[in-house]
Amino acid sequence: MSAAPAVAAMVRLLVGKVGLDGHDRGAKIIARALRDAGFEVIYTGLHQTPEMVVSTALQEDVDGIGLSILSGAHLTLFPKILSLLKSRGGEDIVVFGGGIIPDEDAAQLREAGVQAVFTPGTATGEVIQWVRTHVPPRKR
Amino acid sequence: MSGGGRKRDGTTVVHGRRGEWEETVLKPSLGKKPERDVAFTTVSDLPIERLYTPEDLEGWDAERDLGLPGEPPYTRGLHPTMYRGRLWTMRQFAGFGSAEDTNRRFHYLLEHGQTGLSTAFDLPTLMGRDSDDALAEGEVGREGVAIDTLEDMETLFRGIPLGEVSTSMTINAPAFVLLAMYLAVAEKQGVPLERLEGTIQNDILKEYIAQKEWIYPPAPSMRLIGDMIAFCTERVPKWNTISISGYHIREAGSTAVQELAFTLADGLAYVEAGRARGLDVDRFAPRLSFFFNSHIDFFEEIAKYRAARRMWCRFMQERFGAKDPRSWMLRTHAQTAGCSLTAQQPVNNVVRVTIQALAAVLGGTQSLHTNSLDETLALPSEESVRIALRTQQIVAEESGVTNTVDPLGGSYFVEALTTKMEQDALELIARIDALGGMVAAIEQGFPQREIAEAAYRYQRQLDTGEKTLVGVNRYTEGNGPPPALLRIDPEVERGQKNRLAAVKERRDRRRHAQSLERLAAAARGPEPLMPIVLDAVRAYASVQEICDALKPAFGTYREGKVPL
Numbered sequence: 001m002s003a004a005p006a007v008a009a010m011v012r013l014l015v016g017k018v019g020l021d022g023h024d025r026g027a028k029i030i031a032r033a034l035r036d037a038g039f040e041v042i043y044t045g046l047h048q049t050p051e052m053v054v055s056t057a058l059q060e061d062v063d064g065i066g067l068s069i070l071s072g073a074h075l076t077l078f079p080k081i082l083s084l085l086k087s088r089g090g091e092d093i094v095v096f097g098g099g100i101i102p103d104e105d106a107a108q109l110r111e112a113g114v115q116a117v118f119t120p121g122t123a124t125g126e127v128i129q130w131v132r133t134h135v136p137p138r139k140r
Numbered sequence: 141m142s143g144g145g146r147k148r149d150g151t152t153v154v155h156g157r158r159g160e161w162e163e164t165v166l167k168p169s170l171g172k173k174p175e176r177d178v179a180f181t182t183v184s185d186l187p188i189e190r191l192y193t194p195e196d197l198e199g200w201d202a203e204r205d206l207g208l209p210g211e212p213p214y215t216r217g218l219h220p221t222m223y224r225g226r227l228w229t230m231r232q233f234a235g236f237g238s239a240e241d242t243n244r245r246f247h248y249l250l251e252h253g254q255t256g257l258s259t260a261f262d263l264p265t266l267m268g269r270d271s272d273d274a275l276a277e278g279e280v281g282r283e284g285v286a287i288d289t290l291e292d293m294e295t296l297f298r299g300i301p302l303g304e305v306s307t308s309m310t311i312n313a314p315a316f317v318l319l320a321m322y323l324a325v326a327e328k329q330g331v332p333l334e335r336l337e338g339t340i341q342n343d344i345l346k347e348y349i350a351q352k353e354w355i356y357p358p359a360p361s362m363r364l365i366g367d368m369i370a371f372c373t374e375r376v377p378k379w380n381t382i383s384i385s386g387y388h389i390r391e392a393g394s395t396a397v398q399e400l401a402f403t404l405a406d407g408l409a410y411v412e413a414g415r416a417r418g419l420d421v422d423r424f425a426p427r428l429s430f431f432f433n434s435h436i437d438f439f440e441e442i443a444k445y446r447a448a449r450r451m452w453c454r455f456m457q458e459r460f461g462a463k464d465p466r467s468w469m470l471r472t473h474a475q476t477a478g479c480s481l482t483a484q485q486p487v488n489n490v491v492r493v494t495i496q497a498l499a500a501v502l503g504g505t506q507s508l509h510t511n512s513l514d515e516t517l518a519l520p521s522e523e524s525v526r527i528a529l530r531t532q533q534i535v536a537e538e539s540g541v542t543n544t545v546d547p548l549g550g551s552y553f554v555e556a557l558t559t560k561m562e563q564d565a566l567e568l569i570a571r572i573d574a575l576g577g578m579v580a581a582i583e584q585g586f587p588q589r590e591i592a593e594a595a596y597r598y599q600r601q602l603d604t605g606e607k608t609l610v611g612v613n614r615y616t617e618g619n620g621p622p623p624a625l626l627r628i629d630p631e632v633e634r635g636q637k638n639r640l641a642a643v644k645e646r647r648d649r650r651r652h653a654q655s656l657e658r659l660a661a662a663a664r665g666p667e668p669l670m671p672i673v674l675d676a677v678r679a680y681a682s683v684q685e686i687c688d689a690l691k692p693a694f695g696t697y698r699e700g701k702v703p704l
Contacts, residue, residue: 029595072278102625
């Protein structure tokens with residue numbers, strides 16, 4: 001994509017920690033790597049509810065939401081966020097995520113509408129590349 | 141050390157010849173065959189020299205800095221016989237699902253030769269929330285056992301005589317509640333509190349720094365810890381009141397030196413807190429214990445444990461004037477590094493854990509948890525937990541490393557690295573002192589920033605291939621089928637909510653309400669809280685009800701703006 005840098009400059013992302021999980025090493029690394037790659041990144045901080053994440057995403061008018069979940073609650077929290085987005089007119093926001101997520105669960109999440117699930121060991125470059133090609137700026 | 145030549149004991153035979161060796165032996169060899177083009181650094185980026193000789197121990201004094209095992213500064217270990225006398229305690233952290241599920245796992249581990257229990261609580265419990273709280277949804281029993289009321293605690297330890305096992309509980313912000321519940325179970329079993337042995341993590345400072353499971357702001361949290369120290373010193377004298385933990389600091393991405401420095405700085409803050417309550421340091425310091433990570437860089441880890449013991453001994457003697465040798469001794473638990481394990485080719489993790497377990501043992505740990513190979517994928521299965529325990533047993537009973545005390549003592553490299561880590565950590569602690577101590581440093585975000593920076597640097601090194609992680613950024617072919625994973629039945633959450641509702645229905649409402657009112661009132665004054673918390677627990681008040689009762693007086697904590 002030759003236009004990548006220009007596109008990157010326009011894409012706004014929310015990196016979020018949802019639920020009680022305090023493992024924020026990965027989320028902060030990804031947020032910083034995406035920012036360093038030229039995206040506009042908002043990091044929610046810890047202990048957000050799905051409602052808080054969705055409200056922030058809509059207020060900040062983001063194009064994508066990246067969620068980090070290492071607590072095992074991914075099958076509860078991702079679907080909740082997807083359905084809240086849908087009911088509040090944010091269904092075109094791309095949702096992706098990562099964490100301790102078994103393959104089977106990742107497949108289930110993809111089916112439910114999570115566009116990508118990155119598991120431990122993913123290089124930040126891979127996430128950046130994926131976001132460049134899969135998170136278009138929304139029509140505003 | 142001075143001069144070269146051969147001493148009678150032969151130890152300094154090479155001293156003074158390094159220059160000559162470099163000229164006549166090394167240089168021609170490098171000319172023919174250069175060294176590999178990689179950075180010779182530890183996983184924490186500490187540069188390591190090609191060779192260590194007596195020249196690297198300039199200023200090091202074997203009598204002062206090394207000593208003998210069982211004597212200050214304990215560099216060679218806390219006990220004169222170390223593992224010849226008694227092996228370390230093999231303590232596998234366990235907890236998942238309901239109290240009933242975890243009770244079964246405890247019995248399983250004890251039957252397989254484990255010698256101490258270690259309890260993992262689920263996230264709602266760690267955050268002081270009940271299973272029926274909105275934020276608990278999807279998290280009940282996932283990462284540990286769900287405990288809401290004394291009834292769950294009774295189930296958790298059913299059939300386990302609390303006077304005969306030592307129990308570790310990994311809980312921090314609501315530690316005062318869970319400790320009270322444990323004491324109440326002991327009362328019900330008829331075990332006198334003086335006989336109880338165990339450890340409660342109760343290290344709130346590292347929560348603000350790394351693990352991020354908090355309830356109240358630092359000042360009231362430190363007051364609760366002071367109350368617990370005072371209570372246990374009187375009533376539960378064999379209980380370890382805080383397990384000062386570097387583990388989570390390291391897991392959050394710190395370097396080994398940062399782990400060492402921040403952990404000891406937390407320890408200094410707790411000693412100050414105890415002294416601020418008028419307790420003599422020698423009355424409570426012997427019951428402070430530590431918990432370090434055992435990461436993959438073998439010698440760096442060994443040096444870290446040795447440096448930690450030496451530093452703590454000197455701090456206790458010099459800064460606090462402790463007189464009791466038990467106050468000088470840094471007793472530690474160790475756990476292999478979860479963050480070093482890979483989801484790719486998970487069986488390789490058994491090898492990593494073996495190296496890390498060896499490092500902890502050669503570092504002189506008092507107890508050890510070895511991680512399971514499938515932890516990056518899910519909670520460990522029964523089979524993978526058994527392999528992890530067997531790993532410790534092989535190190536203990538086959539490898540031969542337990543035959544002699546501190547086998548690496550006197551190694552030029554290990555001694556030089558121990559000293560280097562001590563010096564670097566002392567510099568960091570001096571910076572924390574200059575900020576006003578650890579509580580002030582946390583409020584200023586200092587350790588949090590340092591760790592985030594180190595974590596990001598390491599990720600960059602993995603991304604560029606500067607550092608290797610087998611199966612992740614090199615040797616990536618050969619991902620087998622995923623292992624069979626432990627699944628937490630969603631029914632656990634429903635069952636737990638039902639049990640909690642039933643307890644709420646059954647308990648004596650008046651007694652329950654009164655105990656909470658009394659607690660809320662006491663929190664506004666200086667009255668010691670533990671006896672009142674015990675009463676509330678006995679009245680089957682839940683973890684969240686008790687934690688919430690203190691909030692009007694204590695407030696709640698929110699992290700400030702997180703620097704990226």
